[in-house]
Amino acid sequence: xxxxxxxxxxxxxxRNLSVTYATRDGPVQAASDMSFALYPGENVGLVGESGxxxxxxxxxxxxxxxxxxxxxxxxxxxxxxxxxKAGYEDLRRIRxxxxxxxxxxxxxxxxxxxxxSEQIVEAVTTHxxxxxxxxxxxxxxxxRLVGLDRGRLSDFPHQFSGGxxxxxxxAMSLALNPSVILADEPTTALDVIVQAQILRRIADLQKELGxxxxxVTHDISVVAQTCAYVVVMYGGRVAEYGPIDRVFxxxxxxxxxxxxxxxxxxxxxxxxxxxxPGFPPHLLDPGERCLFEQRCPFAQDACRQTRPAVHQxxxxxxxxxxxxxxxxxxxxxxxxxxxxxxxxxxxxxxxxAS
Amino acid sequence: MTWDQxxxxxxxxxxxVHFPVRxxxxxxxxxxxxxxxxxxxxxxxxxxxxxxRTLGLAGESGxxxxxxxxxxxxxxxxxxxxxxxxxxxxxxLGGRELTSFxxxxxxxxxxxxxxxxxxxxxxxxxxxxxxIHGMKxxxxxxARVMETLExxxxxxxxxxxxxxxHQMSGGQRQRVAIARALVLRPSFVVADEPVSMLDxxxxxxxxxxxxxxxRNMNMAGMYISHDLSLIRYMCDRTGIMYLGRIVEIxxxxxxxxxxxxxxxxxxxxxxxxxxVTHEEIKVPLEGEPPNPVDLPPGCRFGPRCGRRMDICTRVxxxxxxxxxxxxxECHLYRQTPDQADQEMxxxx
Amino acid sequence: xxxxxxxxxLRRDKLGMTGLVIMAFFIVVAIFAPYIAPYDPxxxxxxxxxxxxxxxxxxxxxxxxxxxxxxDVFSQVIVGTRVAVLVGVLSAVMVALLGTLIGLxxxxxxxxxxxxxxxxxxxxxxxxxxxFAIILVAILGPGLSNVIAAIVLISWRSTARVIRxxxxxxxxxxxxxxxxxxxxxDPRIILRHLAPNVLPLSLVYTALAMGWAIMTEASLSFLGYxxxxxxxxxxxxxxxxVAQAIDVAWWxxxxxxxxxxxxxxxxxxISRSLEEIVNPRLRES
Numbered sequence: 001x002x003x004x005x006x007x008x009x010x011x012x013x014x015r016n017l018s019v020t021y022a023t024r025d026g027p028v029q030a031a032s033d034m035s036f037a038l039y040p041g042e043n044v045g046l047v048g049e050s051g052x053x054x055x056x057x058x059x060x061x062x063x064x065x066x067x068x069x070x071x072x073x074x075x076x077x078x079x080x081x082x083x084x085k086a087g088y089e090d091l092r093r094i095r096x097x098x099x100x101x102x103x104x105x106x107x108x109x110x111x112x113x114x115x116x117s118e119q120i121v122e123a124v125t126t127h128x129x130x131x132x133x134x135x136x137x138x139x140x141x142x143x144r145l146v147g148l149d150r151g152r153l154s155d156f157p158h159q160f161s162g163g164x165x166x167x168x169x170x171a172m173s174l175a176l177n178p179s180v181i182l183a184d185e186p187t188t189a190l191d192v193i194v195q196a197q198i199l200r201r202i203a204d205l206q207k208e209l210g211x212x213x214x215x216v217t218h219d220i221s222v223v224a225q226t227c228a229y230v231v232v233m234y235g236g237r238v239a240e241y242g243p244i245d246r247v248f249x250x251x252x253x254x255x256x257x258x259x260x261x262x263x264x265x266x267x268x269x270x271x272x273x274x275x276x277p278g279f280p281p282h283l284l285d286p287g288e289r290c291l292f293e294q295r296c297p298f299a300q301d302a303c304r305q306t307r308p309a310v311h312q313x314x315x316x317x318x319x320x321x322x323x324x325x326x327x328x329x330x331x332x333x334x335x336x337x338x339x340x341x342x343x344x345x346x347x348x349x350x351x352x353a354s
Numbered sequence: 355m356t357w358d359q360x361x362x363x364x365x366x367x368x369x370x371v372h373f374p375v376r377x378x379x380x381x382x383x384x385x386x387x388x389x390x391x392x393x394x395x396x397x398x399x400x401x402x403x404x405x406x407r408t409l410g411l412a413g414e415s416g417x418x419x420x421x422x423x424x425x426x427x428x429x430x431x432x433x434x435x436x437x438x439x440x441x442x443x444x445x446x447l448g449g450r451e452l453t454s455f456x457x458x459x460x461x462x463x464x465x466x467x468x469x470x471x472x473x474x475x476x477x478x479x480x481x482x483x484x485x486i487h488g489m490k491x492x493x494x495x496x497a498r499v500m501e502t503l504e505x506x507x508x509x510x511x512x513x514x515x516x517x518x519x520h521q522m523s524g525g526q527r528q529r530v531a532i533a534r535a536l537v538l539r540p541s542f543v544v545a546d547e548p549v550s551m552l553d554x555x556x557x558x559x560x561x562x563x564x565x566x567x568x569r570n571m572n573m574a575g576m577y578i579s580h581d582l583s584l585i586r587y588m589c590d591r592t593g594i595m596y597l598g599r600i601v602e603i604x605x606x607x608x609x610x611x612x613x614x615x616x617x618x619x620x621x622x623x624x625x626x627x628x629x630v631t632h633e634e635i636k637v638p639l640e641g642e643p644p645n646p647v648d649l650p651p652g653c654r655f656g657p658r659c660g661r662r663m664d665i666c667t668r669v670x671x672x673x674x675x676x677x678x679x680x681x682x683e684c685h686l687y688r689q690t691p692d693q694a695d696q697e698m699x700x701x702x
Numbered sequence: 703x704x705x706x707x708x709x710x711x712l713r714r715d716k717l718g719m720t721g722l723v724i725m726a727f728f729i730v731v732a733i734f735a736p737y738i739a740p741y742d743p744x745x746x747x748x749x750x751x752x753x754x755x756x757x758x759x760x761x762x763x764x765x766x767x768x769x770x771x772x773x774d775v776f777s778q779v780i781v782g783t784r785v786a787v788l789v790g791v792l793s794a795v796m797v798a799l800l801g802t803l804i805g806l807x808x809x810x811x812x813x814x815x816x817x818x819x820x821x822x823x824x825x826x827x828x829x830x831x832x833x834f835a836i837i838l839v840a841i842l843g844p845g846l847s848n849v850i851a852a853i854v855l856i857s858w859r860s861t862a863r864v865i866r867x868x869x870x871x872x873x874x875x876x877x878x879x880x881x882x883x884x885x886x887x888d889p890r891i892i893l894r895h896l897a898p899n900v901l902p903l904s905l906v907y908t909a910l911a912m913g914w915a916i917m918t919e920a921s922l923s924f925l926g927y928x929x930x931x932x933x934x935x936x937x938x939x940x941x942x943x944v945a946q947a948i949d950v951a952w953w954x955x956x957x958x959x960x961x962x963x964x965x966x967x968x969x970x971x972i973s974r975s976l977e978e979i980v981n982p983r984l985r986e987s
Contacts, residue, residue, distance in 0.1 A: 191415055264583040429879055429883065463880060468876045471881075
């Protein structure tokens with residue numbers, strides 16, 4: 001499950017993507033040198049905190065960036081075609097039909113004045129040359145697939161609960177059988193049981209239709225259960241990227257180690273949670289240093305002088321840390337209680353409190 | 355019934371909080387009050403909390419956990435039942451007695467972006483409760499504010515006094531909100547999903563702070579969340595709520611390791627774990643909880659329960675003691691008539 | 703939204719600033735009116751040749767000409783500014799206070815208090831503005847305070863309604879609940895927590911009310927229901943009408959008409975730009 005077929009061609013290949021926002025205070029590097037790939041039928045998780053650039057990556061793929069943003073480097077290859085260079089017509093065809101998005105905000109994307117069925121039929125007929133009758137039958141199939149009662153197709157969105165609305169959105173996103181699903185925090189607002197239902201539906205649909213999914217979330221538990229590969233983002237860059245067993249099992253970046261300490265688990269022994277002291281970096285003129293250096297318990301002079309390049313540590317496992325080779329030792333130390341407190345003390349002395 | 359060995363600071367007995375369903379003026383005029391329907395948000399819950407201990411309430415949205423929390427600090431008035439706080443039933447307090455109760459019971463809200471008045475700076479936020487409760491000396495108030503900021507880890511406190519909410523990070527705001535709850539030195543604090551709006555890497559700091567404060571200041575704590583892994587981390591006892599009732603309550607370890615109520619089992623099995631398990635996602639339950647206006651007869655979980663029996667559609671289960679301070683509301687654990695009698699006596 | 707922020711955004715809005723400058727100009731004129739006005743506005747004037755200045759067109763001596771009774775129109779407009787500004791400011795402040803208070807109380811308490819106050823608001827909405835003002839002034843007698851009373855008794859309705867709906871959304875924010883848990887009394891929550899948060903919105907309606915008040919006063923005076931002892935712009939127009947000079951002496955009509963238009967417009971401009979600031983959704987379009 002976690003090793004990729006080396007002969008296969010990725011369906012979505014993000015290469016050295018850099019995105020800059022022009023702001024009043026100067027240029028902000030929201031994403032820099034981001035590289036990862038999504039293979040057919042595979043799920044990749046994109047994890048990180050708010051402001052780490054997850055949304056920028058998603059919006060770049062769909063080319064829905066705001067006006068003050070520019071993609072100033074790299075490419076996004078979809079089936080070998082570079083989306084960064086694609087024209088408006090190409091993009092319009094690809095969006096939804098080939099690459100669909102399920103997002104948290106999409107819960108409110110259903111138009112309140114139209115019946116849910118009309119909205120799905122409308123979506124299907126604008127992109128596909130099928131009659132309304134066929135589109136209606138497709139909508140019924142999809143409702144069954146996402147676990148909604150067919151009889152509720154003619155309801156208005158406000159008659160649906162949050163979970164039902166999210167299912168309807170999934171049905172709409174999948175109506176055209178896209179090759180790639182971008183799921184942006186698809187279950188964050190939902191309760192655990194509904195979350196399990198929806199994740200399960202998506203997994204079942206994938207099995208049936210063979211599409212791939214890029215799952216963007218801050219919840220590493222959800223990624224751990226649904227994805228084969230994971231990209232951990234920090235400060236607009238890849239901190240660590242690789243097979244899920246490796247990244248979560250034997251993390252090689254101090255940030256990933258810190259994240260693991262911050263998550264409680266319902267199973268196994270109770271353990272003390274440790275937060276990562278400090279704040280995410282300002283991406284306005286970040287300088288040459290490693291972006292995680294301030295919050296890192298293992299930072300050395302080298303980290304203050306040069307930003308580490310993302311390099312391959314094991315086949316398919318990439319890390320952006322100068323000391324990734326010493327990961328075993330860092331891992332051992334990272335779970336000791338004093339390790340992160342020392343960072344807290346250091347930050348306090350520097351006048352930064354969390 | 356007291357489950358805790360230690361004397362309970364707060365004891366809730368058969369608490370019900372029902373809200374009227376708002377109907378149109380026309381309907382009211384035609385039907386009068388006869389047709390009035392009620393949302394049974396909390397429909398008979400009992401529990402107790404001792405000093406130095408934390409009780410968790412878990413459940414899906416709409417299960418009544420937040421309503422319970424807000425009723426305990428008297429944001430809502432109980433419909434029936436008792437809330438005995440330090441020996442006094444606060445269910446119907448008013449006037450000066452209510453103010454005096456407010457001195458001792460506080461709440462931390464979910465969203466630190468909403469729970470601080472955007473026009474108040476930190477000092478104003480923290481001084482207000484002191485002013486209300488009659489601390490007249492400005493010097494004394496300032497000293498208490500500074501001390502409290504120090505306690506919640508906003509140091510040096512002088513830096514934060516003049517900051518407004520929009521000048522602080524989410525974590526800092528939540529610390530200010532916790533400081534506001536503590537500034538009166540209450541004996542009971544209830545927190546409603548206090549970290550759900552915060553970034554993952556800083557949640558642990560807030561959780562550890564609250565744990566430590568409840569222990570060190572010898573308060574009774576309550577923690578409300580839909581996330582059982584957080585409840586497990588924070589709480590000594592855990593109650594699982596479904597449609598306004600606590601269907602299972604016991605020591606956290608017992609409930610989490612071996613849940614007994616079918617709903618508790620479902621809820622627990624749906625909680626994702628941060629480890630890679632290579633297991634397929636299990637869907638423990640289909641559908642969503644029904645509307646708390648029209649409750650089914652018998653067991654309210656019955657219609658969704660995989661282990662439903664004949665009795666479940668007719669008889670509402672009563673809480674049953676199953677040992678080690680644990681209670682389950684489910685016919686699966688029906689006792690012999692003898693035990694049932696004892697339980698009835700215990701409930702009176 | 704803080705005051706300094708509101709002010710910063712207002713300063714960037716050209717139309718809003720234009721309104722503010724016009725209003726400031728009239729306020730200054732009103733304050734210094736006796737020093738600016740070259741003649742006694744009630745006194746008759748004579749030409750250098752000693753003849754009576756009846757309906758003289760504008761000249762250096764009388765920039766806006768004279769009336770049928772030989773009074774200086776310029777001085778009348780200057781002195782009339784006082785009434786306009788006084789009525790505008792007083793009514794606007796009273797409308798804002800009354801409307802905001804009713805909105806706060808209605809929205810915060812809800813229940814029967816809300817029902818009662820909102821039914822009264824509905825009734826106020828049903829009352830036609832000018833006829834009501836005329837009847838009230840006719841009953842109570844002409845006089846500036848009665849004119850203001852008439853304006854206030856009607857204009858609070860829209861402020862009350864808007865403030866109430868704002869309070870309805872604010873009162874479920876958890877900082878209000880937090881204040882309650884802290885033991886804050888209802889008056890404290892209304893005055894310390896809710897009022898400052900609805901104030902910018904209330905300012906929008908204050909500026910609007912100012913415009914309406916000035917227009918209403920002018921209308922009443924023009925219809926002859928103004929205070930007989932005071933000179934106002936509306937009354938200048940009324941005198942002109944009574945003298946049957948409207949189509950003859952343009953200089954008697956245009957200056958007070960223009961003054962009314964400008965001052966009313968300034969209120970609307972300020973209100974519009976405040977509204978954009980308070981409601982960011984309007985700012986984008």
